[in-house]
Amino acid sequence: MNISAIILTSLAIIFIAYVEAISAKNLVRLLISLELMFAGVLVAILPLFSVDPAMAFIFVILTLFVSCSELLILITSIILIGKQKRRTDVDTISVGGDSL
């Protein structure tokens, strides 16, 4: 398998997730698109296993921790905004997000 094929697969997933994040009108959809970006990042780490497997393994763990942290923060904000505004549209946080 050529490395460029794996990198291109990763790039395709990341760019699709990017378009999704740009087009998102809902916070849940934003969360899903950001998680999709992490899936693309994990594909990009795969070629690193041919160079230094131990370091690549740490990168996978690091990516998973960052992904879980991002999930926690976004879920917290979704719950808070859901409680206050009764909906989770992106428009609700574009005005007066500081009042939270």
Add this chain to the structure above:
Amino acid sequence: MSGDVIVLLAGILAILGATGVLFTRDNFYAALYLCLTMIFVSSMYAAYNIQQVVVLLTLIFVGVVGAVTIVVAATYETRLPREPNKVWAAFTALVFIIVASAYYSITTELKISGDFAKEFATVPTEYFLVLVVLFTLMILIVLSAIKLVKRVEL
């Protein structure tokens, strides 16, 4: 079926799953497509016999992150009339074509082999500090999230 064919197939299916997330209107189905993409990503690792990462990805990435996303999507389920932003999609496609043409020249063959049980045996000792810092940060984030949601002093 060789490992390379499985990786290629899993990659194509992962891209199709990501496209499904882009085009579905329902958040719940988008979360399901996300889990599908994650499973195909972990199957790419499985094709190269990196079992430790497959277990990590399946347990944490699919099992926890995917499942929680599905629960959140089901709780705050919305069906918005939506379509991808065409201007940004065109710009992103242009950037993808430029980067893809640059990467296409890379012809290095991916050779992943070896006993990963031995390779990863040094990880807990060599990267101990990194793991401790990550766990500490995660606990701090969880406590902050609980404090924000419950609005109680811990």
